[in-house]
Amino acid sequence: MLCNDQNGPKVSGIVALVKFGYMLENPWMLRYSLCDNDWVRESNSAASYSSDKSTAAENQQERLSVQERKCWFLAGLIEGEGSLCVSIKNHKPSRFGYLVDPEFFIYQHKNRRGLLELARDVFDTGRITPKVGNEDVLVYSIVSRRLLIERVLPFYERYMAFSFKTRDFHLFREIVMAMECKRHRDPHGLIAIVRMAYQMNMEGKQRKRSIDEVIGRILRDYTPNADPLIGEDIVRTAWRHAG
Numbered sequence: 001m002l003c004n005d006q007n008g009p010k011v012s013g014i015v016a017l018v019k020f021g022y023m024l025e026n027p028w029m030l031r032y033s034l035c036d037n038d039w040v041r042e043s044n045s046a047a048s049y050s051s052d053k054s055t056a057a058e059n060q061q062e063r064l065s066v067q068e069r070k071c072w073f074l075a076g077l078i079e080g081e082g083s084l085c086v087s088i089k090n091h092k093p094s095r096f097g098y099l100v101d102p103e104f105f106i107y108q109h110k111n112r113r114g115l116l117e118l119a120r121d122v123f124d125t126g127r128i129t130p131k132v133g134n135e136d137v138l139v140y141s142i143v144s145r146r147l148l149i150e151r152v153l154p155f156y157e158r159y160m161a162f163s164f165k166t167r168d169f170h171l172f173r174e175i176v177m178a179m180e181c182k183r184h185r186d187p188h189g190l191i192a193i194v195r196m197a198y199q200m201n202m203e204g205k206q207r208k209r210s211i212d213e214v215i216g217r218i219l220r221d222y223t224p225n226a227d228p229l230i231g232e233d234i235v236r237t238a239w240r241h242a243g
Contacts, residue, residue, distance in 0.1 A: 075159035
């Protein structure tokens with residue numbers, strides 16, 4: 001309670017503040033301000049609880065490892081400057097005339113090379129090279145399918161859950177795993193991969209060749225295997241007529 005003496009008001013005890021018939025919705029306590037020599041009303045519930053939550057969040061942030069903070073920072077960089085793409089390159093030595101290359105890139109001006117070095121540090125792999133036709137821009141890349149599976153895909157699944165490029169990631173993952181199962185060695189499997197690749201990155205609008213041109217080239221030299229039973233039946237029929 002409050003009491004007065006020659007030195008001014010003092011608090012002689014703690015008083016519970018109640019209203020008859022029900023409790024206060026927002027309990028509060030009186031606190032003496034040394035700055036303005038006045039009593040001020042201070043909340044003792046919601047604000048205090050909010051403050052405790054804020055402190056807990058700050059402590060949790062401090063507990064994140066340096067590597068974990070690098071990963072979250074890199075996720076933001078990738079969202080703005082990174083790219084997953086599947087190149088379909090004209091390659092005559094290939095069985096169906098095309099070479100399919102899944103790739104992961106991050107682009108940065110050469111003055112910000114340190115950001116690409118951070119990516120290389122986090123993934124523990126990859127190359128940094130000048131962009132073809134513009135040496136002021138550097139490209140960090142991972143092109144090995146094994147490393148894409150071991151490093152890039154798990155990173156996206158953990159740190160890029162809220163990315164606006166999620167659809168591209170899902171298509172990219174399907175393509176990489178299909179190639180890991182050797183489906184690109186079959187013409188129909190390769191066509192399925194091409195169709196998925198053309199759905200990525202603005203529906204393939206930046207590609208030089210139309211999807212019909214690519215599929216037509218894949219099927220051009222493809223001859224389905226003849227049914228062995230048909231050939232066997234022809235031989236037997238010819239043998240019967242000869243007798």
